[in-house]
Amino acid sequence: MRVKLIGCHSTMNEVHAQGLDQGMDCEFLDYNFHARPDMLHDKIQEIINESQDYDLIILTYGRCSNSMLGLLSPHVPLLFPATHDCIGLMLGSKARHLELFSENSHIYYFSQGWLDYGRTPLEEYYEYEAKYGEKKARKLIKILYGSYQKAVFIITPGIKDPERYRQKMQEIADFFGWEVGEIEGDISLLTSVVKGIKAPESIYVEAGQVITLEILEGGNHENNDHSQSGC
Amino acid sequence: MSELFAELKQAVIDGDEDIVSESSQKVIDQGVNPVDAVQLGLIKGIEVIGEAWKAGEAFLPDVMMSAEAMKVGLGLLEPEIAKLGMSEGESKGKIVLGTVEGDIHDIGKNITGAMFTAAGYKVFDLGTDIKAEDFVVKAKEVGADIIGASALLTTTMIGQKQLVDYLKEHNLRDQFKVFVGGGPTSQVWADEIGADGWAETADEAVELAGRLLAK
Numbered sequence: 001m002r003v004k005l006i007g008c009h010s011t012m013n014e015v016h017a018q019g020l021d022q023g024m025d026c027e028f029l030d031y032n033f034h035a036r037p038d039m040l041h042d043k044i045q046e047i048i049n050e051s052q053d054y055d056l057i058i059l060t061y062g063r064c065s066n067s068m069l070g071l072l073s074p075h076v077p078l079l080f081p082a083t084h085d086c087i088g089l090m091l092g093s094k095a096r097h098l099e100l101f102s103e104n105s106h107i108y109y110f111s112q113g114w115l116d117y118g119r120t121p122l123e124e125y126y127e128y129e130a131k132y133g134e135k136k137a138r139k140l141i142k143i144l145y146g147s148y149q150k151a152v153f154i155i156t157p158g159i160k161d162p163e164r165y166r167q168k169m170q171e172i173a174d175f176f177g178w179e180v181g182e183i184e185g186d187i188s189l190l191t192s193v194v195k196g197i198k199a200p201e202s203i204y205v206e207a208g209q210v211i212t213l214e215i216l217e218g219g220n221h222e223n224n225d226h227s228q229s230g231c
Numbered sequence: 232m233s234e235l236f237a238e239l240k241q242a243v244i245d246g247d248e249d250i251v252s253e254s255s256q257k258v259i260d261q262g263v264n265p266v267d268a269v270q271l272g273l274i275k276g277i278e279v280i281g282e283a284w285k286a287g288e289a290f291l292p293d294v295m296m297s298a299e300a301m302k303v304g305l306g307l308l309e310p311e312i313a314k315l316g317m318s319e320g321e322s323k324g325k326i327v328l329g330t331v332e333g334d335i336h337d338i339g340k341n342i343t344g345a346m347f348t349a350a351g352y353k354v355f356d357l358g359t360d361i362k363a364e365d366f367v368v369k370a371k372e373v374g375a376d377i378i379g380a381s382a383l384l385t386t387t388m389i390g391q392k393q394l395v396d397y398l399k400e401h402n403l404r405d406q407f408k409v410f411v412g413g414g415p416t417s418q419v420w421a422d423e424i425g426a427d428g429w430a431e432t433a434d435e436a437v438e439l440a441g442r443l444l445a446k
Contacts, residue, residue: 065414105335147335
């Protein structure tokens, strides 16, 4: 079985650390696409179109601001997690993400991928500072991130140097005056999806079927043994 | 006097709150007509930045800073206008904005507010975690044309439906156009709850407002 994986940098470390990428063709896309869902949609569609000679296309993208809406793979089925975004995916499920959100909605979550490849709020601040000066940059960043109160690092497998990530997050938190914390991640959903298993909270789309909102809102499949055998 | 208006206009274009604040204070101190200062100064400036954004010549932070600077100027001049019993003059429309109850995400809502300001609308931003009733109280108070409710989570989207239902229950549904937006929302959702409009981006929301209010 030939499998193509289209992933986000946000999940790359975890996929590599688990050795899940063995026997499949992987393509990881820039993290910063998350701020441009329209461009992400086009990029994924382009890769899907180029991957029509595979047996299965796996994506590590969640709904990601509805970037997945309207995608069509004419001849190859698609499989991806049903989470809202990569935070839910790293926490293990949409339900856990929402439960944590209802406990405290003022948390900005960081993962190793986000800290390695993303544009953190502090990096964004420095970009604004260089362009607009300190006063305006502070104002802008307050408009954008002023509601958050705490930075929480999601611990996932494969973190080689946790102290480096802690320091990086601490630096961001200090700048914004946020508290810091950590939470144990759960990548079982990610692992299942990457292994080609139609797990609960994953979405399997038959070849030739356009991804609709109804499909994205679904995502409860019975477990089965549709696993990939490597290629 | 026209020099002062030009100063206000340029300060809004530059997104410079300090100069907007100083110049607005000069308007008050010198007894200059505050309505003219708004119409010929602040609004002229925001029009320039709005056009530049549409033409792809200004960046999002530029628009946001200009909208903020405009807000500072209005904060000083509006009480003066009210004190003198004058009318502020026509705007393209009035929009009450907020993020629904239980949701504190405000990046998209703030960007939308800046875009509506830049397009010549009067924006009343209530902030985040806003109850249906509070949207409506403000909309009635200011005579809003549009109520815009943002939701970023599938669990808080229901707040948008509650807003529409609240308006229906109180026989106010015809008085305001309801716009919904935010990551998990969609046209399908907007239709389902009976909202008047949905847009993917702040720019599309402004365009939609123009079309709906023109009717």
